[in-house]
Amino acid sequence: MFPDPSRLNIKVCGITQPEQAGVLFALGADAVGINLWPKSKRHMPLETAVKSLQTVAAKNALVAVLVNPDDALLAATISSGLFQALQLHGDETPAQVGALMERGVNVIKALQVRDAASLAQIGDYPCTAILLDAYNPGTYGGGGHAFPWELAVRAREMFPQKQILLSGGLTPDNVRQAVEQTHPVAVDVASGVESLPGSKDLMMVARFIAEARGE
Numbered sequence: 001m002f003p004d005p006s007r008l009n010i011k012v013c014g015i016t017q018p019e020q021a022g023v024l025f026a027l028g029a030d031a032v033g034i035n036l037w038p039k040s041k042r043h044m045p046l047e048t049a050v051k052s053l054q055t056v057a058a059k060n061a062l063v064a065v066l067v068n069p070d071d072a073l074l075a076a077t078i079s080s081g082l083f084q085a086l087q088l089h090g091d092e093t094p095a096q097v098g099a100l101m102e103r104g105v106n107v108i109k110a111l112q113v114r115d116a117a118s119l120a121q122i123g124d125y126p127c128t129a130i131l132l133d134a135y136n137p138g139t140y141g142g143g144g145h146a147f148p149w150e151l152a153v154r155a156r157e158m159f160p161q162k163q164i165l166l167s168g169g170l171t172p173d174n175v176r177q178a179v180e181q182t183h184p185v186a187v188d189v190a191s192g193v194e195s196l197p198g199s200k201d202l203m204m205v206a207r208f209i210a211e212a213r214g215e
């Protein structure tokens with residue numbers, strides 16, 4: 001998914017205005033997440049993405065964000081050819097993830113980190129990358145909450161082979177500290193760069209990217 005793991009990659013997640021995708025890449029994002037989960041306040045229907053993002057997807061990495069997708073949505077998402085990876089935020093099992101990987105589908109499995117015990121499940125998933133998010137019962141992501149970053153450090157020590165994305169409550173103000181402390185392959189942000197849910201504030205995105213890269 002991230003060809004050069006020695007470089008910090010930046011994923012901006014959950015746009016509702018398709019025209020923001022190209023702008024985010026121009027600002028320096030490495031990947032943009034399109035939230036296909038209908039209950040998300042950042043939902044973009046797959047049909048909208050297919051209609052409006054073909055050109056951007058031809059040159060850039062779009063990631064489909066899904067929560068316990070049914071077979072029809074999963075099949076339509078994969079066959080759209082729009083996405084370089086699926087980012088799964090629900091209760092998807094290691095076997096389900098493994099089956100997708102065997103079909104050649106890149107999977108970023110999101111896990112909510114409650115405590116050190118939560119980290120053991122990282123090893124269960126045969127996936128392209130793991131996204132560590134905050135524990136927030138009853139929700140699946142995009143909550144703007146951080147988790148203790150020492151747990152992300154521990155995750156890297158436990159699973160040095162895994163590509164680990166850090167997310168949860170990142171903002172332009174805290175992302176530098178987060179990167180320096182945890183050295184993730186990528187950082188992922190949704191609410192921390194928004195003016196309204198799904199509408200990215202481009203000044204905040206630019207500052208987030210500069211801070212994340214230490215520029």
Ligand SMILES: O=C(O)c1ccccc1NCC(=O)[C@H](O)[C@H](O)COP(=O)(O)O
Nearest residue numbers: 013040140141142143144168169190191
């Ligand atoms: O953003 C959402 O609404 C969302 C809903 C359900 C599942 C996942 C969702 N977002 C996925 C993301 O990758 C977010 O960037 C990640 O959870 C961090 O969000 P935030 O704390 O707001 O930066």
